[in-house]
Amino acid sequence: MWNIGSDAWMRQSVELLASAVKGKARDEIDDKYKWNLADIYATVDLWNEDAAKLEDLLESFAKREGTLAESSSSLLDALREHDEIGVIAGKLYVYAKMLLDEDTAKGSSQDLHHRAVSLMVRTNAATSFFIPEILTIDEARLQSFVDENEGLTMYRFALEEITRQRAHVLSPESEQLLATFGEVLGAPGEIFEMFNDADMEFPTIEDEHGQPVQVTHGSYLELLERRDRGVRQRAYDAVLHTYKRSRNTLAALYATNVKRNVVNARIRKYPSARxxxxxxxxxxxxxxxxxxxxxxxxxxxxxxxxxxxxxxxxxxxxxxxxxxxxxxxxxxxxxxxxxxxxxxxxxxxxxxxxxxxxxxxxxxxRWVDVYETRGKRSGGYSWGTFGTHPYILLNHNDxxxxxxxxxxxxxxxxxxxxxxxxxxxxxxxxxxxxxxxxxxxxxxxxxxxxxxxxxxxxxxxxxxxxxxxxxxxxxxxxxxxxxxxxxxxxxxxxGGSLTSDWLNETYYNLNVKYYGEVIDVPEEAGCGWMRIPHFYNxxxxxxxxxxxxxxxxxxxxxxxxxxxxxxxxxxxxxxxxxxxxxxxxxxxxxxxxxxxxxxxxxxxxxxxxxxxxxxxxxx
CATH class of the missing domain: 1.10.1370.20 (Oligoendopeptidase f, C-terminal domain)
Known part of the structure; x- marks a missing residue:
């Protein structure tokens, strides 16, 4: 709770490999098979209006710093405004990200998404004092606030959850400093996504009829389901060998992500990143x-x-x-x-x-975006945020x-x-x-x-x-x-290093542990970790x-x-x-x-x- 726009910032469940794919043009698909983002914002101008409103709310909220312990009413007003900020920030980010997912190569959508990311980072920075300041309130005083003010009853469990975090929340100044680095700290996942979605290209292979077929993230699983064993192996090799060529870059990217998690855990006094x-x-x-x-x-x-x-x-x-x-x-x-x-x-x-x-x-x-189109993010997810109905992204192939x-x-x-x-x-x-x-x-x-x-x-x-x-x-x-x-x-x-060799060997050994009783695991299997987007979450x-x-x-x-x-x-x-x-x-x-x-x-x-x-x- 109280992750600003948490559905937007955290909760995007990608069930298959996320990537840009090739297919029909979007305007070739009947509208009834496309989600309707106008249910969130009918126009980008309305998005801009909410973005301006969010800026005003952030300015107003910043003035509350240092006032939360003054009275129960001061705390309640801040809680309510914090919720309002979260609702708007969530809608702004969800709309921009789903618009980008319709066509990950579209420049205007990339620009709106970058603006949304910046707004989220600024939002987290502007509200970063909130939980640390609540934690400065003596527990007995905080309990008295809840007991005396009926409006705070709804927030009782949320405040108890904040209290549970006392040992791991930093000073307001430190939280604000970390929040300003939010966009930078999230870079490994963003970079992997752009690398995987927009830049990764697999070779063409020969299908069971001797015809060329382009391997894509979207077609990979379908090719692995073909009856012809040669097609399956050629598709498997095409994907793993393509990733292998970028093994050092991807190892450095993933290692940075792991180091971020480890450093964060140490700063916040957890025994481990896990x-x-x-x-x-x-x-x-x-x-x-x-x-x-x-x-x-x-x-x-x-x-x-x-x-x-x-x-x-x-x-x-x-x-x-x-x-x-x-x-x-x-x-x-x-x-x-x-x-x-x-x-x-x-x-x-x-x-x-x-x-x-x-x-x-x-x-x-029109909650669902059904079919694969050019540039569309592949896989499937359910998403949305408070104030919107849920949305579903599919790439349905019958x-x-x-x-x-x-x-x-x-x-x-x-x-x-x-x-x-x-x-x-x-x-x-x-x-x-x-x-x-x-x-x-x-x-x-x-x-x-x-x-x-x-x-x-x-x-x-x-x-x-x-x-x-x-x-x-x-x-x-x-x-x-x-x-x-x-x-x-x-x-x-x-104190170890996540080199490409170490990562490949570790992943290879796991494949041997799980599958090695029956399968002679090939060396290339060690590269499999490179294609898992969830490792950046x-x-x-x-x-x-x-x-x-x-x-x-x-x-x-x-x-x-x-x-x-x-x-x-x-x-x-x-x-x-x-x-x-x-x-x-x-x-x-x-x-x-x-x-x-x-x-x-x-x-x-x-x-x-x-x-x-x-x-x-x-x-």
Whole structure:
């Protein structure tokens, strides 16, 4: 809570690789398949008006410095103005960034985005005194303010959360100094994004028909799903070799990002960068460690799946480039966007009429930008901020995976919708720790819906394999990424250097640990860390793994029947950050301080592997 424009500055969930892609021109797409940013600002002139208003508010807010402890009314007025600043700053940044994501090469959009970034940095600098000054108020006096002023009741939990941070907040002068460096400190991620989106170009490869095909970020996964093994390997090599040519630049960029995290943790007196990151969500470091340990325990299940995959593909030398091709041969299952939308809406009917009504309104009300266009950011995300409806970015190519991406992003959007509808601004920004729960729960509900309606054995096998892959990529692979982040930060904290050789060797060894029982991991696999954008949003990826574990537990509870399970879940969606994430999940029916939800999800993975073997008739 109280991250100015936190949905804008922090909460952009990119589920696939973010990049600029090639495709149709934007004006070739029907408007009903494009999001409507005019719902935020009808014109750039209106954006400019709010930018000017924000400047005035920042000037006014600066005058409050030194007054917060004077009285309960002074504190309340500052809290309310701080919220107003956050609402406007969030809208300004969200609009500018999504406009840029429509076409990352468009100069006017780049300029507006740069202006928005500068405004965010100035906003954070102008408000940087706020929390440190609150912390100067004696706890007893602060409590008396809340007790005597009814208007402060709403802020009780937020003020308690600030008090929890006392040991890690610097003086107002130091906080302001750090805030002025915000744009510089965020540079590694910004530079990687521009390098990856605008400058990275992959070679053309030969497809299964001997025809040239351009490898792009947007087409990469589709190429890895081709039946022709040569195409898969050529696509894999094209991407990894292209990144490898920039290994020293990317190593320096990532090392700078890690050093920033380590220095920040030391300045703020955290025991480690990882502890600093988890502290924001009040999540014990043991949750992170339990996750890695549970996945290590379950690697035999992954090995069993890899052997099944090699058996089905009839190869003796399973490769990393073979991990994404569906195991059901010759299955031409195309699902146009409108059909995918109907499946998703049927799947979520179990969540009740209010949920379905708003989902229908959103999917029919231009919340979604559906198709790949030239220069558009690839992948998928749900975004928005307080005062706007949620938005969804897709690059839909009529695949089953794309249908599940729609379900996933709709889960994010409905979580955002209910939180913003129910909570005041200060509690409307749910934490990233719980962000992946609603999205992955929707995927589980879609899988259940399709499992009940699809009777064709080939399609059933495809769906089981898809669910296995969801758990592998979201729980197991993301845990491997999380382990990589843990190792890189510990290296720097212990005085080591993140050279390209060290990074490649570390990432290679992790691939061997996870996949090496079946796959002869190639040297190029060590370059895989270079293409993961989430590594610049440090200690994010473990939340995918904990999120899917919680989501599987909650979906099982919902599907088991009983209105109480649905009611608990909807309360969770509506709670925002009005309590700690661990407590919100516990109220919904899952305890993430225990390793059991992770183990249960991995047990389901093992069961699905056996089920797939049965459907395919393989002993």
């Amino acid at each position: 502890a600093a990151s988890l502290f924001d969500d009040n999540v014990p470091v043991s949750v992170y460690d339990n996750l890695i340990a549970a996945v290590h325990e379950s690697l035999p299940a992954l090995t069993k799946y890899l052997r099944l995959r090699a058996n089905v593909l009839k190869v003796d030398d399973l490769r990393l480039s073979d991990l994404f091709v569906p195991l059901v041969p010759d299955l031409d299952w195309k699902i146009p966007y409108d059909e995918a939308k109907e499946h998703v809406l049927k799947a979520v009917q179990v969540l009740g009429s209010d949920y379905v009504r708003m989902a229908e309104q959103g999917l029919g009300g 695949t089953v995976n794309d249908m599940f991406t729609l379900a996933h992003e709709l889960g994010h959007s409905m979580h955002s919708y209910f939180s913003r509808k129910t909570q005041p601004y200060v509690y409307s920004h749910y934490t990233i720790f719980v962000a992946e729960v609603a999205s992955t729960c929707n995927e589980a509900l879609l899988y259940d819906h399709l499992g009940k309606t699809v009777t064709d054995d080939a399609k059933r096998a495809y769906l089981i394999n898809q669910q296995i892959e969801t758990i592998r990529s979201t729980l197991i692979s993301q845990t491997m990424f999380a382990e990589f982040e843990k190792l890189t930060h510990e290296c720097v904290e212990q 440090s200690f994010y990826v473990y939340k995918y793994a904990t999120g899917i574990s919680a989501a599987i537990a909650l979906s099982r509870r919902i599907l088991a029947g009983g209105q109480s399970a649905v009611d608990d879940y909807l309360r969770f969606l509506s709670a925002g950050s009005s309590n700690y994430s661990i407590e919100l999940l516990r109220g919904a029916g899952v305890d993430m301080t225990s390793p059991e939800p992770v183990r249960a999800a991995l047990q389901q993975f093992d069961t699905l592997v056996d089920e797939l073997s049965g459907v395919l008739g393989i002993e």
